[in-house]
Each structure stands twice: as C-alpha cells, then as structure tokens.
Amino acid sequence: MNQRPNNQLFDAYFTARDMRDVFCDQGRVQAMLDFEAALARAEARVGLIPHSAVASIEAACQAGHYDFAALGEAIATAGNSAIPLVKALGKQIAANDVEAERYVHLGATSQDVMDSGLVLQLRRALELIESDLAQLGETLATQAWRYVATPLAGRTWLQHATPVTLGMKIAGWLGAVTRSRQRLRELKPRLLVLQFGGASGTLAALGEQAMPIANALAEELQLTLPEQPWHTQRDRLVEFGAVLGLIAGSLGKFGRDISLLMQTEAAEVFEPAAPGKGGSSTMPHKRNPVGAAVLIGAATRVPGLLSTLFSAMPQEHERSLGLWHAEWETLPEICCLVSGSLQQALLLADGLEVDATRMARNLDLTQGLVLAEAVSIVLAQRVGRDTAHHLLEHCCKRAVAEQLHLRAVLGDEPQVTAQLSDAELDQLLDPAHYLGQAHTWVERAVAEHFALTA
Numbered sequence: 001m002n003q004r005p006n007n008q009l010f011d012a013y014f015t016a017r018d019m020r021d022v023f024c025d026q027g028r029v030q031a032m033l034d035f036e037a038a039l040a041r042a043e044a045r046v047g048l049i050p051h052s053a054v055a056s057i058e059a060a061c062q063a064g065h066y067d068f069a070a071l072g073e074a075i076a077t078a079g080n081s082a083i084p085l086v087k088a089l090g091k092q093i094a095a096n097d098v099e100a101e102r103y104v105h106l107g108a109t110s111q112d113v114m115d116s117g118l119v120l121q122l123r124r125a126l127e128l129i130e131s132d133l134a135q136l137g138e139t140l141a142t143q144a145w146r147y148v149a150t151p152l153a154g155r156t157w158l159q160h161a162t163p164v165t166l167g168m169k170i171a172g173w174l175g176a177v178t179r180s181r182q183r184l185r186e187l188k189p190r191l192l193v194l195q196f197g198g199a200s201g202t203l204a205a206l207g208e209q210a211m212p213i214a215n216a217l218a219e220e221l222q223l224t225l226p227e228q229p230w231h232t233q234r235d236r237l238v239e240f241g242a243v244l245g246l247i248a249g250s251l252g253k254f255g256r257d258i259s260l261l262m263q264t265e266a267a268e269v270f271e272p273a274a275p276g277k278g279g280s281s282t283m284p285h286k287r288n289p290v291g292a293a294v295l296i297g298a299a300t301r302v303p304g305l306l307s308t309l310f311s312a313m314p315q316e317h318e319r320s321l322g323l324w325h326a327e328w329e330t331l332p333e334i335c336c337l338v339s340g341s342l343q344q345a346l347l348l349a350d351g352l353e354v355d356a357t358r359m360a361r362n363l364d365l366t367q368g369l370v371l372a373e374a375v376s377i378v379l380a381q382r383v384g385r386d387t388a389h390h391l392l393e394h395c396c397k398r399a400v401a402e403q404l405h406l407r408a409v410l411g412d413e414p415q416v417t418a419q420l421s422d423a424e425l426d427q428l429l430d431p432a433h434y435l436g437q438a439h440t441w442v443e444r445a446v447a448e449h450f451a452l453t454a
Contacts, residue, residue: 252299
C-alpha cells in the first residue's frame with residue numbers, strides 16, 4: 001500500500017500522540033466508515049435495506065482496506081474525501097457481495113459522512129482533552145496547597161509589587177483550568193450531534209422513513225439528533241474551537257509565568273530537569289524552558305487558526321463553496337496543538353522545582369520597598385492618609401538615594417518611630433505578614449476544582 005511522505009518532524013514536541021492518532025489519515029477514514037456502517041444498520045432496522053446486506057457493508061468499513069495515498073489523489077479531483085471513499089467502499093463490498101453494494105450510502109450526502117465522522121473524532125478528542133485537564137487540575141491543586149504560604153514577589157508591569165504566594169499564583173492557573181473544564185462540559189450536548197440531511201438537508205430521498213432512519217442512526221452512533229441538519233450552520237464547531245482557544249491561551253499564561261520565573265535574574269521556579277532537556281547547541285550551561293515554549297507557541301498559533309473558523313461561518317445557502325473546505329484541517333490542528341500543550345503542562349505542573357530561598361532573597365532586592373504600602377496603611381490610621389503617604393514617599397526616596405534598607409530609614413525617622421515600635425516595623429516589613437487573602441484564594445480555587453471533579 002502506498003504511503004504519503006511523513007511530514008510530522010515536530011509532532012512529538014507539539015502534539016500528543018493519542019490526539020494525532022485521532023486525526024491521522026486512518027482516524028479520519030475510519031470515522032467516516034463508522035458512519036457508513038451505522039447508516040446501514042439504521043436503515044436495516046427500519047426495513048429500508050435487507051439485514052443480509054449489513055454484514056458485508058460492515059466488513060468493508062475497516063480503514064485498513066483502503067489506500068490512503070490513492071484516496072488523497074482522488075480527493076484533489078473529487079473535491080472532498082467522502083466521494084472517493086464511498087466509491088472505494090462500494091468496490092470493496094461488490095467484490096464479495098454485489099447485492100449489498102447497492103445499499104451503501106443510501107440517502108446520505110458527502111457532507112453527512114464527513115461532518116458526522118468529524119464529530120466522532122471530536123468526541124474522542126474531547127475525551128482526551130477532558131482527561132488531561134482533570135489530571136492537570138488535580139496536580140495544580142496539590143501544588144497550590146504545597147506552596148500556599150510560600151512568599152514571592154508579586155509583579156505588575158514586570159516590576160516588583162507587593163508579596164504574593166506561589167500557591168496563589170498556581171491557584172490562578174488552576175482556576176483557568178477549572179473554568180475550561182466547565183465550558184467543555186456545557187458545550188458537549190451541542191457539539192456531539194449527528195449530521196444527516198441528504199442532498200439539501202431535507203432527507204427527501206428517504207421519504208417517510210427519513211426520521212425513523214435519522215433517529216436510528218443517531219442511536220447507532222450514540223449521538224444526539226439535532227433539531228435539523230447543520231450543513232452550513234457551523235456554530236457548534238466554532239464554539240468548540242473557541243473553547244480550545246481559551247484553553248490554549250490559559251496554558252500559554254502558565255507557560256509564560258514559568259518562563260519568566262526561570263529567567264536567570266529570577267531563578268525562582270523551574271521546569272523539571274531531564275537528561276538533554278533544554279540544552280543549547282553551543283552553551284553547555286543553558287537550561288531553556290522548552291516545555292513552556294510549547295505552551296506559549298500553541299497559544300500564539302491557535303488564535304490564527306480560530307480566526308479561520310470564525311471567517312468560515314457565513315456559509316452560502318445549503319452547502320458551502322470553500323468555507324467548509326477551510327475547516328477540514330483547521331479544527332483538527334487546533335485539537336492537536338492543545339493536546340501537545342496539555343502534555344507539556346502536565347509535565348511542568350507535576351515536576352515544578354521551587355527555590356524558596358531565592359524567592360525570599362528576590363523579595364528583598366528592593367530593600368524593603370515592596371512593603372512600603374503595608375507601613376503606609378498602618379501609619380495612615382494614626383496620622384492621616386495624606387501625611388502617611390508623603391512620609392513614606394520621602395522615606396522610600398531616601399532609601400533609594402542612599403542605598404539603605406527601608407527598615408533602617410524608617411527606624412531613623414522620628415515621625416515614624418513616634419507612631420510605630422521596632423517590633424511593629426519588623427512585622428510590617430516581613431513579607432510573610434503581608435499576604436492578605438492569598439490563603440483564601442487557594443482554598444477557594446481548590447474547592448472549585450474538587451466540586452467539579454466530584
């Protein structure tokens with residue numbers, strides 16, 4: 001059997017193998033053949049075709065019987081994958097049962113085969129994504145609790161702000177995962193529906209038996225029968241793509257944070273180490289965030305693909321020219337990119353390497369300035385907000401100008417020491433005492449995760 005060239009050099013990096021199996025040539029062809037076999041069973045159930053024809057049709061509905069390279073060549077002339085596949089299917093059946101061949105694909109159209117086959121593939125893709133998201137949520141929940149009280153510098157506009165905790169940061173990643181799981185659960189009934197309308201969506205070729213067959217076919221494929229065929233109403237697929245885009249973006253945020261925390265100047269959190277991972281072709285010392293790169297890369301690529309799906313929505317009348325075609329490789333590629341991102345995210349989350357000592361050292365890089373707010377708020381209650389603000393502003397400027405720790409400057413300022421004792425100043429300038437509701441946010445994020453999982 002002829003095989004087309006394998007152009008998947010980067011697959012192991014950007015795509016999960018199980019997801020590529022769903023959308024490889026064999027996966028696509030088998031899904032369409034599953035539709036044809038189910039259609040034969042459904043039509044036999046309602047008496048449109050003889051039961052004796054079903055076994056021969058089912059026997060031929062195995063992707064291994066077909067030459068994918070030849071199908072690919074035929075698609076270039078036929079304009080879609082179903083036309084040459086149905087022809088090849090008919091020949092395969094006729095070689096063993098001429099009578100059964102006449103009942104193949106009865107009442108269906110090419111788009112019924114392709115769209116329903118795609119939905120079968122998406123069902124499997126959805127299972128893989130949901131499983132990975134659930135596992136990622138579990139791991140992030142564990143890590144959030146582990147580091148619930150581990151202080152590190154909060155960063156706004158890429159500058160040190162007030163302290164947060166690593167657990168709180170992880171809880172932020174977890175919350176996004178939980179919301180994506182909720183979205184997938186909500187859209188599933190809209191996505192997993194049969195496409196079956198015949199030539200123009202009326203199923204006229206099947207006469208009075210159309211609805212019984214449609215119901216039977218939906219049951220055979222374990223899909224829902226929608227209110228009507230959706231040949232040129234593509235919102236279901238685009239909604240799924242949009243949620244995948246949100247997942248890619250949320251994972252990209254995770255990857256971006258990790259890559260920034262891994263920077264030499266920060267060196268607070270690292271991807272798990274492995275032999276040969278993250279090295280350089282010329283610099284032996286390098287430890288590059290290669291996993292985070294996949295998350296960021298997918299988050300960068302998916303929006304462009306998603307824009308194709310949105311652009312392809314205003315399809316003409318009852319069957320589209322070109323816009324439908326634009327979808328064929330787009331949504332599968334989004335699924336593959338998200339799957340690869342999830343695989344890397346799982347590795348990152350499970351093996352995070354944390355340097356709490358470095359976090360504490362970095363928190364003190366500004367020599368106490370990140371806790372000026374804490375002092376100002378307490379002082380404001382004693383001398384007034386405006387006075388406190390100007391006083392702390394003056395002390396901060398002096399600390400910077402003279403390269404002193406803010407604690408030393410405050411301890412040397414009579415207006416401050418008249419209001420705050422040494423013990424109070426020490427406590428106010430301790431990051432561990434200025435973490436606000438960080439613990440609460442972790443608790444709530446983890447609770448939402450477990451509520452969804454229960």
